Amino acid sequence: MNKLKILNDPIYGFITIPNTLIFDLIQHKYFQRLRRITQMGMSYLVYPGAHHTRFHHAIGCVHLMQQAVKVLRFKGVSISNEEEGALYIAILLHDIGHGPFSHAMEHSIVNNVSHEAISLLFMEHLNEEFNGSLTLAIQIFKGEYPREFMCQLISGQLDMDRADYLKRDSFYTGVAEGNINSERLITMLHVVNDKLVVEEKGIYSVEKFIIARRLMYWQVYLHKTGLVAEQLLIRVLKRAKELHVKGDKLKASAALQHFLNNEVSLKDFNSETLGVFANLDDYDIISAMKDWQYHDDFVLGNLSEMIINRNLLKIKLKNKNIKSQSLEKHIHALIKTYHISDYEARYFVFSGSISNQAYQLKHNSINILHKSGKIEDIVKASDQLNLKALSKPVTKYYICYPKEIL
Template sequence: MNSRKKIFNDPVYGFVSVPYGLLLDLIDHPYFQRLRRIRQLGLTPYVYPGALHTRFHHALGALHLMQEAIETLRFKGADISDAEAEAVCAAILLHDVGHGPFSHALEHALLDMHHEELSALFMEALNQQFEGQLSLAIDIFTNRHPKKFLHQLVSGQLDMDRMDYLNRDSFFTGVSEGVIGYDRIIKMLAVHEGELVVEEKGIYSIEKFLIARRLMYWQVYLHKTGMAAEQMLIHTLQRARELALAGVELEAPRHLAWFLKNDNNSPAEPSESLFHFALLDDNDVTAAVKYWAEAEDFTLAFLSRGLLDRKLFRLEWRNAPVTPDELDAFRRRVASDYGAQAVAEHFVYTGRESNRAYDDAEDQIKILFKNGDVRPITECSDVPLYTQIVTKHFICYPKQLGG
């Protein structure tokens, strides 16, 4: 890699160094700069006001941790060429480049694709622009590279993505339960038979990591107020799309309007979708919601005004699914309280969320013992306690309906 470096001052890690060359060129590209305008935690600032950090921050942080991991693994004898080191850094830098505005809300409301698929499309487009310089990074990102541990560093149970977002989200929300010993975990990493492993003295750091992940999901990522706000935004966008497809003229920034008016935007024609998506950010959605707060359609205006003024719906977690009778009763009350102009399906909604701290069916975390044995962490710690799937059901509705 180039010996000349650009320094970024990061609030979590201090100085982050990026070598001049491919990595800095990627950071300077408009696709990546767009991440400055997309908040990492979407609508979470409605709950934790400090959570205003961006996906740009997160990508740089994940890059920094990747650089630390490469240095550690090389010191322990792992065979990582300069080309592979640059490629795995490019892969982690671009892992979230396909994220849309407000976290996952746009995926649910307007797109037929997940952000991982969009990230892969962006990487292919960038690879053409950079004349094949990202081919190795794409192979690592898609797990086609023979050295599996490189992919595990980008996307695995102990990847640099998770390690950064737990630390960063904890820092900016003020939720201390998410703080992990990322530096110790990285120092405990090693490569054994081509796979990423953790030295046995790192077991307790891994347990702390898994506990932190579980707590952050239920305290931050799935916080009921943040979830209510996201559900409202999803239904705001869905209602806007229904109206746009019915021929109603709605004010909206150009690139958001394109997605509202196109019924099928799966990547049959990826170039046009990618063009518009690459110019979408949180500002477009915020501007549209401000316009729609004054829309003639009651449902669209009600939802938009609620988002602007933080008049959020109530979300109740349940241990069992909401019954059809209860849902119907809530929706009948919408017509009673708000009149026929209210579209009940956008006022009361149900769903469920599942989470487990450690998925032992996925790529397992393996522990390397001093005698050379390698065993899954589930066999040598209390991690089985964290493999249980916790599923919660919810109903979301205007607080006025709850009495």
């Protein structure tokens, strides 16, 4: 069977699968599940084209990692065949732990279990299945491998993950501001003292990359409509779980039923739970909400209908903290109109905050290698005054409440 296949990707053109192990991992049911997990959660309610999946993204990341390995080897950086294979595996599987709609699961039907933690569990399980051939990849994924630049290629401020998702999300949303030149960025990479650096002539590409990241966060990832849709989804799952606990057995797939029935935290993730989680994807949630919109529970019925028919709550963004009087005003109006409890009303009226920091000065910084051999942080090396401002977090506050009638 020909395992060294070529895939056609709308971003990069033809992508080759580098070896038979990568092919076998892609073919595995755990990885195939990523075809059914949307890369950008509920963003398709804002950008109709944003239906691409985690599967697309992971394959794109492997392609960029192949480019990076080729460039670094050309510049004399030693990367063994075993290390090369491990880099491909680590970047291929870096997002394998994402639940339905990418981030909503982490805050609703599992108890603060991050997708990174679940990705690691999947990798460890696959390592047993593939006779220990993922051991080095897991070490790199966890950031424990002594060659730091390899860990930075998987998870850093200029990693292959970001290099793919900015370009890919920009393409599928049609938001041109995120369209970075990932090929140019990778061509400018080098390694000094086992740490990743960018050659001086790549400085403008790095500046564009950081600015694109900031614009994509405000314009796409933290777009207020996408934000309110995700908050509604979190609340739908929370309410469904509450009703389930009270004995109201909701119609749902077997995998979703398991998570509604059980309190699942990281310590509960044994191989059986992982197997159930692997059967959970966007379709389970959409299918459940199509039924739940007709449920006689005021909260679950209305929240589900809002998402299914894109009839969302009103959301306002402000620069200052939301006053409690604003919330109470909307809560009282809701209680009076629909004769519901204060607790139920708070499912429809709530506030929160979002933060955007395009570049972190102290965490795994992007370093520029000057021709003289001097290495300095991009913020110091750049004449773009904006970059210093972009390294400070900007916080905005939001309030959500119903439009005239539910």
